[in-house]
Amino acid sequence: MRLQKYLAHAGVASRRAAEEIVRAGRVTIDGRTVTDPARDVPDDGTADVLVDGRPVTPVAETVVFAVNKPAGVVSTASDTHGRPTVVGLVPAGKRRLYPVGRLDAETTGLILLTDDGALADLLTHPRYEVPKTYVASVRGGRVGDVALRALREGVELDDGPTLPAEVEQPEPGELRITLREGRKRQVRRMCRAVGHPVVTLRRVRLGPLELGRLREGQWRALDPREVAALRDAARRP
Known part of the structure; x- marks a missing residue:
């Protein structure tokens, strides 16, 4: 693991601030001063890493x-x-x-x-358009073909039209909607725009x-x- 990342994971500072700390000569590894933030450091605790003379305890990889x-x-x-x-x-x-x-x-x-x-x-x-899938229970009973087509092709909202979405209706009044964008309260606004306000909403999938x-x-x-x-x-x- 690179030294600046090691220090950041240990909670010493952000990566950018950790880089400055290293370049300032405030870090030693096994008793030797290191000024290269990209220096490799074992993340298993076998290296003796000090900042301003104080030991740094490694933290496991990100979770x-x-x-x-x-x-x-x-x-x-x-x-x-x-x-x-x-x-x-x-x-x-x-x-x-x-x-x-x-x-x-x-x-x-x-x-x-x-x-x-x-x-x-x-x-x-x-820009990555990671899909997110929601299950919405909506008012008004069965959602008609016109409303479903609008949801699939794009709905005009106050901040512009939505991207095409994948929309299924497993049973009357329940929609399974997959989006590739993430505007504020988007599913609720889309459903309201086609005359079927959301009663309950649950996200069931993010990417894979x-x-x-x-x-x-x-x-x-x-x-x-x-x-x-x-x-x-x-x-x-």
């Missing part, structure tokens, strides 16, 4: 958690109004976890938490990752293969 967010929980790391946050559902320890994207407070379902900023950017940046049997309020750590699949989904043209 990704899948969480089934309940209603009433906000998708932020903290909340000024004292509401429960999705980060509070996971025992993070010393890690600083951040939600990957957001679900509004009323929406339930799959959201990811990670300390890997690069992965979060891959999964949320519009499915919510599965995870119950509301529960979480699990993703394994390396699942994380790799998420990266591949974001990089796919």
Whole structure:
């Protein structure tokens, strides 16, 4: 692992700040001053790394958690109004976890938490168009063909037309919608625009990752293969 990344993972500073610390000659490895932030350091704790003479304890590689967010929980790391946050559902320890994207407070379902900023950017940046699937229960009973076609081809919203979406109606009044963009409250706004306001909304899939049997309020750590699949989904043209 590169030294600047090692220091960042250990909570010394951000990667950019860690690079400056190294270049300033404040870091020693096995008793020798190192000024190259790209210097390789074993991440198993076998190297004696000091910053300003104080030992640095390595932290394991970045983690990704899948969480089934309940209603009433906000998708932020903290909340000024004292509401429960999705980060509070996971025992993070010393890690600083951040939600990957957001679900509004009323929406339930799959959201990811990670300390890997690069992965979060891959999964949320519009240019990667990572698909996200929602199940919506809507008012008005069966959604007619005209409304379904509008949802599939693009709905005109106040911030412009939506991209084409994949829309199925497994049963009357229930829609399974897959988007490749992530505007604020987009599914709710789309359904309202075609005359079928959302009653309940749940995200069930993000890229290749499915919510599965995870119950509301529960979480699990993703394994390396699942994380790799998420990266591949974001990089796919």
